[in-house]
Each structure stands twice: as structure tokens, then as C-alpha cells.
Ligand SMILES: C[N+](C)(C)CCCC[C@H](N)C(=O)O
């Protein structure tokens with residue numbers, strides 16, 4: 001049992017409906033049979049609410065699966081459900097055939113054999129399931145916990161500049177998968193990537209984006225072009241400076257990628273500001289984990305209201321400023337747009353002050369001058385920005401400035417990257 005002490009404390013009793021500062025006492029009954037299989041029942045008593053909450057994890061099994069020195073725990077229903085035999089899984093479509101709804105929830109194999117590196121389970125109906133330990137390890141919770149969903153390099157201006165990340169070049173980018181792959185690697189690691197020498201047109205900009213993903217049509221159109229003409233009810237369509245922000249925070253799924261191409265600027269100012277939101281979030285987590293937690297837990301509303309003769313929109317979405325995966329605490333989305341943040345009425349009165357404190361602390365990190373990367377977008381230079389991670393803004397400007405671009409669907413960029421065999425992405 002001492003083998004599993006670390007496992008119990010680190011894996012199970014943290015995320016399940018508990019507050020971070022809640023203390024609980026656990027009552028664990030463990031039954032280990034002669035084959036080394038485990039059944040355990042966990043009851044937990046919350047000391048804060050003094051109510052008895054009961055969590056029963058039944059049927060956890062370890063048919064002595066020690067792989068690379070680490071114990072793996074699997075559940076019998078899981079092991080039946082993930083069977084890769086021909087009748088259980090269609091390898092042509094990569095889809096499950098097993099009817100999970102028909103698996104007996106207290107299923108146990110009648111025989112468990114470990115032959116070399118293969119685990120063979122015989123189920124009560126005679127069906128057999130065979131797993132290689134390597135497959136089980138690759139697909140285990142333990143492995144998932146150790147592996148970032150998306151490997152990244154957090155940056156401030158200095159880190160980014162010193163990395164000397166090379167922009168992709170239009171011709172090579174359009175013609176070779178190698179150049180696209182290099183570009184996507186940079187994009188995934190840093191949350192920004194450039195393609196240079198792109199013809200100075202909307203059509204070429206569109207072609208560049210379609211190498212990587214699908215365009216996400218929004219109320220602004222598919223490919224959009226904008227200038228300071230107030231054609232839409234939003235500050236982007238002015239000459240004013242814009243503080244760092246992520247776009248479309250008012251969507252339940254904010255746009256994954258934003259693409260900009262400055263087709264023309266005859267005037268001064270107008271530089272683009274970029275800030276790595278995940279770097280700031282990690283700084284916040286290190287300095288005050290409780291403020292990080294608060295921003296990750298409290299849902300707030302953003303909105304886009306436009307009421308002009310030509311455009312009527314009322315879009316609103318609710319979500320926290322930070323979103324992190326519960327099993328490894330990896331931040332995967334930041335929603336930060338103080339312009340579009342709506343009335344805050346989703347926060348209980350006693351948490352409002354704490355939320356503003358936490359938000360201020362994040363804002364202070366985001367505003368550190370050393371975290372600001374300033375670039376002047378020029379005709380030919382197309383930038384891709386991970387809109388779930390990197391904040392953008394702009395300096396005020398004079399003169400005629402025309403930008404075109406679009407939003408891209410995030411899942412399709414990631415799919416392109418996986419299909420090209422890019423690592424650091426699960
Ligand atoms: C990019 N484009 C100019 C088309 C739209 C700008 C949208 C601006 C909006 N406040 C937001 O942050 O989502």
C-alpha cells in the first residue's frame with residue numbers, strides 16, 4: 001500500500017468538487033486480493049461544511065501494473081470500455097463499437113494474465129481483451145498528468161527577441177510542408193508566428209491562412225478589412241490606442257487565432273503590442289496562487305452590443321478570465337478584454353473586492369514593460385496570434401491605415417499540426 005500512498009494523495013482527492021482550502025478526512029477501505037487486485041471505497045468528511053460527502057471509487061484494479069517503475073491504476077469498466085478488439089473498436093474509423101451503456105458497472109474479469117508485456121483479460125461472457133503495457137501507459141492518467149497538452153515557451157520581450165524566431169517565407173510556406181511545420185512549431189511554442197513576403201492583397205492573406213486552418217466567419221465577415229472609418233460600432237474602427245486584450249471574449253468559444261495583415265499605412269504610430277498572457281498568468285500563480293484560483297473559478301460576462309442602421313448584434317458569453325486543465329493545472333485560455341467586459345453580476349458580493357484585487361494583480365503582470373513586445377506590421381508581413389494566449393493591442397495612429405485579416409478555428413490549426421506530426425501536442 002505504501003507504493004500507492006503518493007498516488008492516492010496526488011491523484012484522487014484533489015479535484016473532485018472540493019474547495020482548494022477545504023480540509024477533509026478520508027476513510028479508505030482497501031481490499032487487495034491474492035492476485036494483487038484492489039477494490040477500494042473512499043468516504044470523505046468535509047470539515048468545513050460538516051456534511052458527510054461520500055465518494056465511492058469502486059473496482060479500481062491493479063493487476064500488478066508497474067510500468068517504468070510507476071504503478072498504474074485502472075478501472076475494470078474502463079478496461080472493458082477501451083477494448084481494441086475488432087468487435088469493440090473499429091480501426092478503420094477509429095471509433096468505439098462497444099456499447100458502454102451495456103457494460104455491467106461491477107464487471108470483473110474472470111481471468112487476468114500478464115504475458116510478457118501484454119495484459120490479457122477474460123471477461124465473464126468469454127470476450128477477451130488484450131492490452132500492451134506500453135499502450136496502457138501511453139493512455140494512462142499518470143502519463144497524461146506528466147505531459148503538457150500543448151508544450152510552450154513562455155516569453156517576455158527579452159526571451160522572445162533572444163530566441164530569434166525566424167518568420168516563414170510566403171513561397172516556401174505555400175509550397176512545402178516543412179515550412180508550414182516550422183511555422184506551426186513556432187506558433188504553438190510562442191503563440192505568435194509570422195509569414196513574410198506575402199503579396200499585399202486580401203486574396204494572398206486568405207491563401208496563407210488556409211494553409212493552416214479554416215476561416216471562422218463572425219459578424220465581422222469571413223475575411224475582414226478595416227480602417228478608422230467607424231463603419232462598425234467598435235473602437236478597433238478608430239485611430240485610438242487599444243490596450244492589450246483578447247478578441248471575441250463575448251463568444252462562449254472565443255476565436256482561436258487572429259490573423260492581421262497591414263495592407264497600407266500612410267501616417268505615424270499604429271504599432272502592434274503583443275503580450276504573452278500565459279507568462280503573466282504563471283507569474284500570478286507563483287506570486288499569489290489564491291488570486292490565480294479566483295480568476296480561474298469566477299465566471300464573468302463579456303458582451304458585444306452594436307446597434308447601427310447596418311448592423312444589429314447583441315452577443316454575450318460567460319466564462320472565467322483564466323481556464324486551466326484540472327489534472328495538470330495547465331492554463332489553456334485567457335479571456336481578457338476590459339473594453340468588452342460587461343456588468344459584473346455573476347460574482348457574489350463578498351467576492352467582488354477579491355476579484356478586483358486578483359484582476360489588478362494580473363493586470364499589473366500584463367502591463368510590465370518588459371513583457372511588452374512591440375512590432376510594426378508592414379505590408380507583406382502576416383501575423384498569426386493565438387487569441388487564447390497572446391494579448392494584442394495597438395498604439396494610436398495618424399493617417400490612412402488599412403488592415404485585413406480573419407479569425408481561424410483553433411481545432412483545425414491543431415489538427416493540421418498533429419497531422420504534420422508535430423510534437424508537444426496531445
Ligand atoms: C478584428 N476586427 C476588426 C474585425 C474586429 C474587432 C473586434 C473588436 C472587439 N472589441 C473584440 O475585441 O472582439
Ligand SMILES: O=C(O)CCC(=O)C(=O)O
Nearest residue numbers: 236242247272392393394
Ligand atoms: O488595429 C489594430 O492593430 C488591432 C485592432 C484590434 O484590436 C482588432 O482589430 O482586434
Ligand SMILES: [Fe+2]
Nearest residue numbers: 245246247392
Ligand atoms: Fe482586438
